Amino acid sequence: MNTKMPRTSEKQKIINFLIEQAAFDILLQDDEASFWEIMENLNEELIITLSNYRGSFQQVPKSLEWRTTILPQLDEYRFQQMLRVTRDQFTFILSLIRNNIEFNKSHSVRQYSVDHQLAIVLFRLGSSGENAAIRKIASVFGVGDGETIYKITKRVFQAFLELKSKYIYWPDAAERQEIVKNTYNEMPHCIGYIDGTELKLAEAPVKNHTTYFSKSRIYSIKAQVVCDHQLKIRHVVVGHYGSVHDARMFRTSTLCTEEDNFFSFDQWLAGDSAYPLLKTIITPYRSNSQQLDYARRKAFNLRHSRFRVRIEHCFGLLKERFGSLKELRVRIQDEKSHNFCSTWFLVCCILHNILRTPSHDVDYMYNVLEDDEELDELTMNEIGQNSSQAESKRSYLCALMLGD
Incomplete structure (x- = not known):
């Protein structure tokens, strides 16, 4: 009993x-x-x-006029440091979500204004360490520190997810051809740059924590991103456990399983040595390669690395603007919280693309961290690392790049 x-x-x-x-x-x-x-x-x-619908045992001073008494008083520098966007960018983003149904539903409790909710979420996405603590955010914005911030975050996230197809999409055949035209003198027929990244978790997940433990010896969730030459994100896969290899993420993605829908003619993506050599992904020559001679392999690798690093620049900009991605302070205890972390990253990617438009772009300083993780033997065998067609294509591209 x-x-x-x-x-x-x-x-x-x-x-x-x-x-x-x-x-x-x-x-x-x-x-x-x-x-x-x-x-x-x-x-x-x-x-x-x-x-009241819900009390708050730890009384937090409410600031219902926050948007009119505090935010307008911040100078441009402090505004950008706090919300990670300029005032013009904030106004533009607000215009995209203001009329979303999430903010116009019938609720038993009156919502905060949309701009107030957006400011809270932008601050949360841009904060790391102690600045990301729920109680601190509640104190700064004058809201409850119970489920209030979670509900606001979920609501704003949903509004951004509805913009995903508008801001993150694969280029069609005409746009891909335009990309090839604009970058042909760099790497012929290359339409983008692919790599994986880890979203470090602040604490170990409650269940199956070993599957989240990565080769970097941290608990994390993995994501795979493709960006173009303008650092615009064109494809995102997120949600794999930290122990999953980059090549395995690629193998299960539509880029691999439905490649005819993504590539035409000789088009390809530039990837590092963590990926297999395929017709659609060209990687640098390995140190033990027997293809061509050493000088030509080295020249090709230098050219390849010079432009492939754009995906590292993309990650740098993304994580410097949205500092929460450096260490997610979300406790994973079930599938719902796992998916919440994945949505967190995806929303940051959507915002990244919104802010990459010429009139709204502001770059951040960042450090580029190269990841030359080698393929494990099992993954190489699964995908067919020693493809003769892929080798022939790389040799052909090498001749085009080096002027032979």
Whole structure:
């Protein structure tokens, strides 16, 4: 027989605290006037608490006029440091989501203004370390530190997800040909740059934590991104466990399983040595390669690395603007929280593309970290690393690049 007592709600905790405090104050008083004053105050506090949908045991000062009394007072530099976007960018992003149904649903509790909610989420996406703590964000923006911030984040995320197809899409045949034309003198027929990245988790997941433990010896979720020569993100795969190899992510992605829908003619992506050599992914020559001579292999690798590094630049910009991606402070305890982390990264990618438009782009300083992780033997065999067609294509591209 289950003898567990029912869980006390946060609102009930507040009510119990108010009653206990009032009883304690009465014991310290010895006149009737003070008694009735204490009871009157208790009555007012109980009315306020019971009229709210949800109480907050840790009282956070509310700032309902935050958007009119605080945000406008920030100079441009502080505004950008706080929200990671300029005022013009903020206004533009706000115009994209303001009329979303998520902010116009019928709720029993009145929502904060859309600009207030957007500011909270942008601050959260751009914060790392202690700045990302829920209580600190609640204090800065004058909102509750219970589920309020989670609900606001979920609501704004959903609004951005509905913009995904508009801002993250694979170039059609005509656009791919235009990319080839603009970059032909760099690497002929290359239409993008591919790589994987890790989203470090601040703490170990509650379940199956070993599957999240990566070769970098951290708990993480993996993502795979393709960007073009303008550092615009064209394809995203996110949600694999940290222990999954980059090549395995690629093998299960539509880029591999449906390659005819993504490439035409001699088009290809530039990838590092963590990827297999394929007709659609060209990697640098390995140190033990027997193809061509050493000088030509080295020349090809230098040219390849010079332009492939654009995907590292893309990751650098993404993680420097949205500092939360350096270490996600989300506790993964089930599929829902795992998917929330994946959505977090995807929303950052959507915002990245929104802000890559010429009139809204502001670059951030960043460090490029090269990852030359080698393919494991099993993955090489699965995908067919020693493809003669892929080798022939790389030799052909090498001749085009080196002028032979």
